[in-house]
Amino acid sequence: MAKNAVITHPESLKRPAGPSEYAKDPVNASLSKADKIALYTKMARVRHFEQRCIRTYQQGKIGGFLHLYVGQEAVAAGTISLLGKFDHIITGYRDHAHGLLVGMSMKECMAELTGKVTGCSKGKGGSMHYFAPDKNYWGGHGIVGGQAPLGTGLAYAVKYRGQKGSCLTYMGDGAINQGAVHEAYNLAALWDLPIIFVIENNGYSMGTSQERSTAHPGCLAKRAEGYNMAWDVVNGHDVYEVRAKTAIALKRAHEESKPTILEIFTYRYFGHSMSDPDKTYRDKEEVKGYRETKDPVFLFEKALLDEGVLTKELVESINAAAMEEADAAAVFADESPEPTLADITKHIYWEEDNRGPKTTSSGTIIFE
Amino acid sequence: MAVISYREALRAAMREELKRDENVVIMGEEVAQFNGAYKVTEGLLKEFGPKRIVDTPISEAGFIGLGIGASMLGIRPVMELMFWSFSYVAFDQVVNNAGNIxxxxxxxINCPIVIRGPANGGTNVGATHSHTPEAILASHPGIKVVCPATPYDAKGLMKAAIRDNDPVYVMENTILYNDKAEVPDEDYIVPIGVADIKREGTDLTIVAHGRAVITSLKAAEILEKEHGVSVEVVDLRSIRPLDEETILASVRKTHRALLVEENKPFCGVDAQIAYLIQSRAFDELDAPIGRVSSIDAPQIYSKKLEDLQLPYPARVVEAALKVLA
Structure with missing residues (x-):
């Protein structure tokens, strides 16, 4: 018996891309013209930010790893566009888009990449560790799947407080084989946690395709059945479909306090990270095919042009503004100061950073 | 002041903090219905109900990670590990997530979590259940580690840990759970990072933590009675933060130091303390620093040999006499 059944794609992905059948879904029909333009603008901003990052990386200003989201924009944009006051998100290391979409500025995001003190994590986290807890964004986590248990904890806290909220816990298809992810699934289902596990399935865990990494019964989301959890597969190239299916899962979380696994099929145009030459595990034609026929930003742009929401002029000005914003972020990052040597030993312990009359502990906590 | 056991002292600390702060939640394997694998949490489910006292599946990476995530949103989870040895399957959560966030x-983001449970050998259960990871964990900036040796310290340190806004890992000892002593009924904490002189002396300083303190106190009795030596026993209580000044003050008084711990010798807590003493009190020393650790092998099952593998009073006495020679 074959280890892997034929991959179960969402119905809409089996057909050539055309007008979205989810455009009229209530969650999308209720969007105003301005809402739709705002959503498109957000997707364009993510794309231009990421593309500007490539330049900054090639200029040698970004150290370490840089994992880009280009090609996957509809996944984060669609899911995050539905969230309210008590909805939280947490993700893995491909985390820039989520940050921008919850409202972090391009400036703080770019400055973090270049390790500047003006970065969102003051130059202490880097590309994989963006955080904005004031915007319900809990990172940005570097270890594959390690964020999944944390997501259950955020959902647990929401439930403990009796809030009508949730935690969207994102991971890649490569995380699906980590033990911590399965432990998180079990706890979420066992304790009826208001959580949505979003598998951003871009087909490759680093350079290993799904076929070579994962035994599955048709799709990854179906593993939910082993935990008696709801699941669905989603066409991640269509932001309308992402919104429509996420809305169902979100309702399940808010009203029934039940978890869901959403497997959102998507594709990344660049390598796993900038250090991946992307030459050994997939061919250029495959990438080209996705770019030309399934690009989420372009497809949404076309839909909105057809709907008469966008005009060619508006598209141009939105994209020009996003590019300009990304350029300004790069300048800001360039001009920002580096952290000082004294900053290395700050932000390790709350208590050391907040010593005062009420502090009870003493002793040496930072050693020479 | 009541005489209660180390186990009851830990329970009293949790009970008082559960009453004081509705964000405190006790979570772990068998902590609720089963009343705790070692009965530390006995009766808490009945008193506080299932929202506050939560049984988890055997899933350390999952539930410890869940506790860390909940703490980021202001819950103050007190997570029981049935053995600290089990933290090894949750290491990414314990170190990478709690310690670095x-x-x-x-x-x-803060992570006000407490992870607690026994971390000791000496119970005849073999190598996988007998780890003492205080040195391993304390080597990570971002984490605090405390090791109470007495009922008084167990209660006071546990309460301080629960109120702390950073991750605090409390390492208990199953062999001490039944030890009894006077513990105040009223609210008190033992500040984290403050060592305690458990016995005053003038000829030799013994530095220890956890059960090694009790072993050292027994050795000190023998040394006094049989050899006329006055030993000072410094109980670290907290590994990180470390009360360096109390250690140094004692060494400056006695001019001789013996370090006793139940860890294996390589990169144990005492390696750090030996470095401290030689770097800041070198001229005060009248003899090389002595050291007693567990015999350097995975923890043996054989009861007879395990008792010899861990520090015991006669071995401490022998090592002390060498330092005093």
Whole structure:
């Protein structure tokens, strides 16, 4: 018996891309013209930010790893566009888009990449560790799947407080084989946690395709059945479909306090990270095919042009503004100061950073 | 002041903090219905109900990670590990997530979690259940580690840990759970990072933590009675933060130091303390620093040999006499 059944794609992905059948879904029909333009603008901003990052990386200003989201924009944009006051998100290391979409500025995001003190994590986290807890964004986590248990904890806290909220816990298809992810699934289902596990399935865990990494019964989301959890597969190239299916899962979380696994099929145009030459595990034609026929930003742009929401002029000005914003972020990052040597030993312990009359502990906590 | 056991002292600390702060939640394997694998949490489910006292599946990476995530949103989970040895399957959560989240977020996120449970050998259960990971964990900036040796310290340190805004790992000892002593009924904490002179002396300083303190106190009795030596026993109580000044003050008084711990010798807590003493009190020393650790092998099952593998009073006495020679 074959280890892997034929991959179960969402119905809409089996057909050539055309007008979205989810455009009229209530969650999308209720969007105003301005809402739709705002959503498109957000997707364009993510794309231009990421593309500007490539330049900054090639200029040698970004150290370490840089994992880009280009090609996957509809996944984060669609899911995050539905969230309210008590909805939280947490993700893995491909985390820039989520940050921008919850409202972090391009400036703080770019400055973090270049390790500047003006970065969102003051130059202490880097590309994989963006955080904005004031915007319900809990990172940005570097270890594959390690964020999944944390997501259950955020959902647990929401439930403990009796809030009508949730935690969207994102991971890649490569995380699906980590033990911590399965432990998180079990706890979420066992304790009826208001959580949505979003598998951003871009087909490759680093350079290993799904076929070579994962035994599955048709799709990854179906593993939910082993935990008696709801699941669905989603066409991640269509932001309308992402919104429509996420809305169902979100309702399940808010009203029934039940978890869901959403497997959102998507594709990344660049390598796993900038250090991946992307030459050994997939061919250029495959990438080209996705770019030309399934690009989420372009497809949404076309839909909105057809709907008469966008005009060619508006598209141009939105994209020009996003590019300009990304350029300004790069300048800001360039001009920002580096952290000082004294900053290395700050932000390790709350208590050391907040010593005062009420502090009870003493002793040496930072050693020479 | 009542005479209660180390186990009851830990329970009293949790009970008082559960009453004081509705964000405190006790979570772990068998902590609720089963009343705790070692009965530390006995009766808490009945008193506080299932929202506050939560049984988890055997899933350390999952539930410890869940506790860390909940703590980021202001819940104050007190997570029981049935054995600290089981933290090894949750290491990514315990170290990477709890220990780094504040730093990597530039101070935006706190992790006020307590992870507690026994961390000791000497119970005849073999190598996998007998780890003492205080040195391993304390080597990570971002984490605090305390090791109470007495009922008084167990209660006071546990309460301080629950109120602390950073991750605090409390390492208990199953062999001490039944030890009894006077413990105040009223609210008190033992500040984290403050060592305690458990016995005053003038000829030799013994530095120890956890059960090694009790072993050292027995050795000190023998040394006094049989050899006329006056030994000072410094109980670290906290590994990180470390009360360096109390250690140094004692060494400056006695001019001789013996370090006793139940860890294996390589990179044990005492390696750090030996470095401290030689770097800041070198001229005060009248003899090389002595050391007693567990015999350097995975923890043996054989009861007879395990008792010899761990520090015991006669071995401490022998090592002390060498330092005093």
């Amino acid at each position: 504040r730093y990597m977020s530039g101070g935006l």
